[in-house]
Amino acid sequence: MLTHSANKFVERATVNLANERATVEFDAEKTNVEKMVAAVRDVGYDVVVDKIVLPIGGMTCASCVYHVDHGLRAVPGVLNVNVNLATERATVEMIPGAVTLADLKHAVEDVGYEVLDLGDGQAGSTELVDREAQVREQERQREWRDLMIGILFTAPLFALSMTRDIVHSLKIHDFLPWLFDWGGFNWLLLALTTPVQLYVGRSYHRGAWKSARALAPNMDLLISLGTNAAYWFSVIVLFAPLFGFKIESHLYFESAAVIITLIKVGKYLEARAKGQTSEAIKNLMKLQAKTARVERDGAEIEIPVSDVRVGDIVSVRPGEKIPVDGIILSGASSIDEAMITGESLPVEKTIGDPVIGATINKVGAFKFQARKVGRETALAQIIKLVEDAQGSKAPIQRLADQISAVFVPAVVALALATFAVWMIFGPQPAFNMAFVNFVAVLIIACPCALGLATPTAIMVGTGKGAENGVLIRSGGALETAHKVTAIILDKTGTLTRGAPAVTDVVISDFKFQISDSRAKEKSEIINLQSEILRLVASAEKNSEHPLGQAIVKHAQDAGLKLSEPEEFGAVAGHGIRARVDGRELLVGNAKLMSDFNIALDGLTEHATTLADAGKTAMFAAINGHAAGLIAVADTLKPNSRAAVEALKKLGLKVYMLTGDNPRTAAAIAHQVGIENVFAQVLPHQKADKVKELQAQGEIVAMVGDGINDAPALAQANTGIAIGTGTDVAMQAAEITLISGDLRGVVTAIALSKQTIRTIKGNLFWAFFYNILGIPVAAGVLYPFFSLLLNPIIAAGAMAFSSVFVVTNSLRLRGFRAPVI
Secondary structure (H helix, E strand, O other), rough: OOOHHHHHEEEEEEEEEOOEEEEEEEEEOOOOOHHHHHHHHOOOOOOOOOOEEEEEEEEOOOHHHHHHHHHHHHHHHHOOEEEEEOEEEEEEEEOOOEOHHHHHHHHHHHHOOOEEOOOOOOOOOOOOOOHHHHHHHHHHHHHHHHHHHHHHHHHHHHHHHHHHHHHHHHOOOOOOOHHHOOOOOHHHHHHHHHHHHHHHHHHHHHHHHHHHHHHOOOOHHHHHHHHHHHHHHHHHHHHHHHHOOOOOOOOOOOHHHHHHHHHHHHHHHHHHHHHHHHHHHHHHHHOOOEEEEEEEOEEEEEEHHEEEEEOEEEEEOOEEEEEOEEEEEOOOOEEEEEEOOOOOOOEEEEEOOOOOOOOEEEOOOEEEEEEOOHOOOOHHHHHHHHHHHOOOOOOOHHHHHHHHHHHHHHHHHHHHHHHHHHHHOOOOOOHHHHHHHHHHHHHHHHHHHHHHHHHHHHHHHHHHHHOOEEEEEOHHHHHHHHHOOOEEEEEEEEEEEEEEEEEEEEEEEEEEEEHHHHHOOOOHHHHHHHHHHHHHHHOOOOOHHHHHHHHHHHHHHOOOOOOOOEEEEEOOOOEEEEOOOOEEEEHHHHHHHHHOOOOOOOOHHHHHHHOOOOOOEEEEEEOOOEEEEEEEEEEEOHHHHHHHHHHOOOOEEEEOOOOOHHHHHHHHHHHOOOOEEEEEHHHHHHHHHHHHHHOOOOOOEEEEEHHHHHHHHHHEEEEEOOOOOOHHHHHHOOOEOOOOOOHHHHHHHHHHHHHHHHHHHHHHHHHHHHHHHHHHHEEEEEEEEHHOOOHHHHHHHHHHHHHHHHHHHHHHHHOOOOOO
């Protein structure tokens, strides 16, 4: 049932359970597909949505983005469109079956642009990216060729024209009179200008015609109008005597040619700089191994990495890249994961440990089973996330988008008004001055800078995030992160390792830390400790309880040889009973000891002290006597305290959220340096705590790693997932820390602040340039300083403005993660 407000415009709706489709007939003048989708979602269901990325050709400015966006949105069945000038791509979300690729291509062509043909649409994503790069490179080569032709003709044209003007202004009549007083001089200027105007500038004229025909004016229209006005007016002046009349006016051939060539210079430099903004993606793609050695039919063969299948057994030698993601079956090694996680130290790996494709095997040889290949590998997912983020828009861009919708028509109107005012009120020769100012206004206006201000910074910012182990899903997330005022850190898996570990062993009345016990205690006590630990670990050997497994792991890491328990039994809710090497063991809580009449001999005080420190103490009794206790806790990650201190220095209010009781929670919070604690919070209450802070006016970031953190991550203004956690948490979050290191939160916020500063600088320049440049070009300074802006200078300024914006964004490549 359609319960949305759109339902009153629905004429008929038929839902088929077998094919899971709904056929809806509705009044297209009063509602649309988007409202139909909203109606379905309102009643708790969803609509299958497909996403396609189209490489767009012919976009040059913010106005182009606006027109492509609106052209695609007008296609029935399209739900959302995101057009990015920096990447020259359109990302389209649509209902599968309701829209075809041909529909989208026609929509783009109808507004004067084109969808680049990349060949076989069935190719893999990496191949398509390579093909698009080839197409873009061919475009850049054409631009370079056109630029060289432009310079070849424009350089002598400009030199001749300027020299003649100087000679005439200084009245040096005897300087090269055969050239400057030659009747064919102006015809020479025409000959030099025509190839530039008609050939080098053809892309602008073609774009202008398409945009005018589609009623979608863009930057091409401004350039074409300005240069054609200068060129054809000069042609008319030059040809007029042939038809029996004479027009006394300056010729503007050099203006037309120099304007086109200068803009070509700017566009080429801009294209090169834009190519550098996507450097992070290129570097990520280069990380992938080219080949893999796999076992097939009993033999080891080398195949392209694209041919590796899930389940293949892959061999890796020292110094080689790991081709795909998998699990080690035999061998051990030290693996450099810095290119994926940002961690500088190699990670030790052994049987059963996961390995990540594109990381580097340092020393040992091993075999692993391929678990994720192709688009499913961690590297492929990272590349996709970064590409999606680079193609997204930040909210700060909305103002530029709104202005771009009316920018070009407004400039054309202003140029015509400028011409009219100077014709009416300007000094003689009024026409010449009016014409020069008319062309200058058209040429100096630069919607390119407006269109590039935000996306170029987003591209570089998200790329730098990936290089530092921080995956940012969208431009919006990058923008919001710098506004955060409060941050909630889930305890388990975020501040702590998320797995229990042995922290203390107490023997009778002797207590000492595991880490330095050998340096502090006598050898006989150490031997007694080791023996108790060995017996307890042997008893827990077959236990599935996390605390028991932690004791077993600790004993194995200590090199103790465990025995098989002769008897084993669980005492529900209290602990275990076992027989090991002929000894009766009890391991569990105080209630278990009490039930078997075991005197604790002063161990209770130690247990209380450990509990106050947030640790779980398990008593051990051997042959009816209390032997000691073993404390287990979810230990803090090494950098948690430093990260919390860094967050506080950023001015953030830091909160810890946990399901632990207040005493245990306070102990952990004290260790990590957090004063604000949410204790005894049930999983379904986590999102409520986020809402609670938001109600107090805080901009909240939530950091978590578990499935039960997903609602809170989604509720927060900025959700940050720990990359070592669950997929559900990462899907709900806008930012993912690949390595799981909490210092990545500090990096994300610092990167957000620097990126937003860059965007604001770009937007300020784009607005300031146009607000100042257009009036100057219109001649507002002439009444006060007798200054007019030459169209050639206007062209240089216009070309420089977009190059400035892109190069300013490229400064973000120098971002360095804060040292903590």
